[in-house]
Amino acid sequence: MTKSVNLSVDIGGLKINNPITTASGTYGFGREYENYMDISKLGAIMVKGLTLRPRKGNKTPRVVETASGMLNSVGLENPGVEYFVENELPYLKKKGVTVIANISGNSIEEYCEMSRILDKTSCDAIEMNISCPNVKQGGVAFGTDKDVVLKITKKVRKYLTKPLIVKLSPNVTDIKEIAVSAEKGGADGISLINTLLGMAVDIKTRRPILRNNVGGLSGPAVKPVAIRMVWQVKSAVNIPIIGMGGISSVEDIIEFLLVGASAVSIGTANFINPKISLELLEELEKYLIENDIRDVNELVGQIKIY
Amino acid sequence: MFMEDCMVKSNERIVDGIYKMELINEKITNQSKAGQFLQIKVNKFDTPLLRRPISINEIKIDESTLVIYYKVVGKGTKIMADIKTGEVINVIGPLGTGFDIDMKNKNIAVVGGGIGIAPLIELCKSLYKDNNVFTYLGFYDIPYLVEEFKKYGNEIEISTVTGAAGKKGFVTGGLEKALLDNKIDIIYACGPNAMLKELKDIAGSLNIKCQLSLEERMACGIGACLGCSIETTDGEMKKVCYDGPVFWSNEVMLND
Numbered sequence: 001m002t003k004s005v006n007l008s009v010d011i012g013g014l015k016i017n018n019p020i021t022t023a024s025g026t027y028g029f030g031r032e033y034e035n036y037m038d039i040s041k042l043g044a045i046m047v048k049g050l051t052l053r054p055r056k057g058n059k060t061p062r063v064v065e066t067a068s069g070m071l072n073s074v075g076l077e078n079p080g081v082e083y084f085v086e087n088e089l090p091y092l093k094k095k096g097v098t099v100i101a102n103i104s105g106n107s108i109e110e111y112c113e114m115s116r117i118l119d120k121t122s123c124d125a126i127e128m129n130i131s132c133p134n135v136k137q138g139g140v141a142f143g144t145d146k147d148v149v150l151k152i153t154k155k156v157r158k159y160l161t162k163p164l165i166v167k168l169s170p171n172v173t174d175i176k177e178i179a180v181s182a183e184k185g186g187a188d189g190i191s192l193i194n195t196l197l198g199m200a201v202d203i204k205t206r207r208p209i210l211r212n213n214v215g216g217l218s219g220p221a222v223k224p225v226a227i228r229m230v231w232q233v234k235s236a237v238n239i240p241i242i243g244m245g246g247i248s249s250v251e252d253i254i255e256f257l258l259v260g261a262s263a264v265s266i267g268t269a270n271f272i273n274p275k276i277s278l279e280l281l282e283e284l285e286k287y288l289i290e291n292d293i294r295d296v297n298e299l300v301g302q303i304k305i306y
Numbered sequence: 307m308f309m310e311d312c313m314v315k316s317n318e319r320i321v322d323g324i325y326k327m328e329l330i331n332e333k334i335t336n337q338s339k340a341g342q343f344l345q346i347k348v349n350k351f352d353t354p355l356l357r358r359p360i361s362i363n364e365i366k367i368d369e370s371t372l373v374i375y376y377k378v379v380g381k382g383t384k385i386m387a388d389i390k391t392g393e394v395i396n397v398i399g400p401l402g403t404g405f406d407i408d409m410k411n412k413n414i415a416v417v418g419g420g421i422g423i424a425p426l427i428e429l430c431k432s433l434y435k436d437n438n439v440f441t442y443l444g445f446y447d448i449p450y451l452v453e454e455f456k457k458y459g460n461e462i463e464i465s466t467v468t469g470a471a472g473k474k475g476f477v478t479g480g481l482e483k484a485l486l487d488n489k490i491d492i493i494y495a496c497g498p499n500a501m502l503k504e505l506k507d508i509a510g511s512l513n514i515k516c517q518l519s520l521e522e523r524m525a526c527g528i529g530a531c532l533g534c535s536i537e538t539t540d541g542e543m544k545k546v547c548y549d550g551p552v553f554w555s556n557e558v559m560l561n562d
Contacts, residue, residue: 219355
């Protein structure tokens with residue numbers, strides 16, 4: 001008799017078949033990976049970050065490898081929310097993909113307008129990226145001020161009947177207070193971590209390698225920071241968490257579940273092995289069977305702290 | 307494109323810092339075209355993390371073999387240089403769109419600089435039977451691959467920065483006159499950015515069609531990370547890995 005395990009999870013009303021999702025900015029609009037895997041088998045796809053208007057992004061070089069990681073300064077290149085709704089979303093839904101639309105804005109109004117547009121579509125949930133600079137407040141990222149996080153989450157919430165996931169920036173002093181603000185503001189779930197701000201220098205030219213000077217660090221190098229932050233956030237809020245940051249093995253996934261993530265996102269690892277997300281799904285199922293765990297939810301938050 | 311384990315048939319130093327590797331894989335070889343590239347995982351570990359994009363030098367269908375030439379520039383390529391015959395490495399490919407080689411009875415200039423000459427062998431192989439191929443190669447010091455190029459072209463001109471062989475200076479020096487003398491209809495080029503910029507200008511001023519194979523830092527190579535996006539002259543964004551690496555010279559803007 002083959003044992004069956006439950007892999008389905010509920011992220012604040014968003015029910016997904018398994019806890020493996022792909023992180024925004026690392027998975028395009030899904031199509032890019034179809035040569036390598038069946039994208040409909042994923043729990044969900046967080047699509048490339050959308051803005052209200054199309055954006056060209058930053059100049060190259062936009063990426064550079066660092067020790068067990070990489071920096072990127074793509075600068076949110078995307079075709080805009082309307083193009084996505086008309087040209088990418090229908091395709092993904094036809095394929096049976098659970099789609100989480102990731103949104104970025106330069107003002108609270110832009111976030112609200114995108115939410116209003118997306119709420120009328122067939123996308124399954126919204127992931128709000130609050131790591132973007134707030135133009136009206138001198139370019140300081142929305143996600144670094146707990147009062148701003150509360151305010152933006154409350155306002156965006158009003159435009160949404162779909163689940164709202166707030167994606168936190170790790171570039172803060174106290175991740176817990178930010179998470180609490182998102183929960184108070186009405187978020188149905190929290191995803192973290194976004195990239196850590198970093199920099200790399202070419203010592204020959206004495207110039208930064210990235211044309212944007214600084215960029216976001218991702219990959220295995222950031223995993224301990226992500227694990228710590230998921231653990232801290234889990235202790236502070238009651239809404240589900242999607243954990244991400246440097247996942248490249250099933251052991252990494254288990255770590256995230258143990259510290260409190262209900263689901264995970266695969267990010268940078270997609271760049272190295274374009275079918276890793278499905279390989280990890282199979283390995284996760286195998287792990288559960290071998291360890292006699294009938295439901296993946298049983299692992300969530302089961303860390304035994306000293 | 308496929309993600310496949312490939313057996314390393316050979317891996318040898320050609321001149322200082324330049325290596326040649328032969329990879330056996332039927333699926334990838336059968337689909338490859340001139341100007342496409344491979345994303346190579348140099349080992350099975352997290353360090354280095356990303357794959358290394360390397361252009362295809364030659365496609366040997368009969369032997370299910372792809373030849374690549376690479377320059378040791380950092381940690382990844384240093385590890386590549388130590389790979390032994392018989393080892394297996396993971397490769398994604400063929401990637402990118404490659405050169406437009408649908409040409410007949412044309413006078414063609416093939417211009418290469420440094421390690422950028424590598425993909426031009428397969429290009430010349432695809433063109434030389436139906437066209438006149440004039441090859442212009444620039445090296446820093448000691449030339450390599452020259453005998454191969456001689457097999458697939460009418461004339462070949464070498465320049466070196468140090469003056470070690472051929473004409474002293476850059477490959478673009480005196481190129482305009484050569485292009486006019488040989489009544490060139492189309493230029494194909496791959497090399498350092500400064501060379502490509504100059505060629506773009508030369509092609510524009512002489513009104514000769516020109517295909518440039520570009521290089522950008524990239525993470526995925528499959529069009530997902532948007533690390534290698536460049537702006538076209540009509541304001542669109544294109545991915546060097548997916549829409550390129552080959553572009554018409556009047557289609558793209560080149561960074562300084």
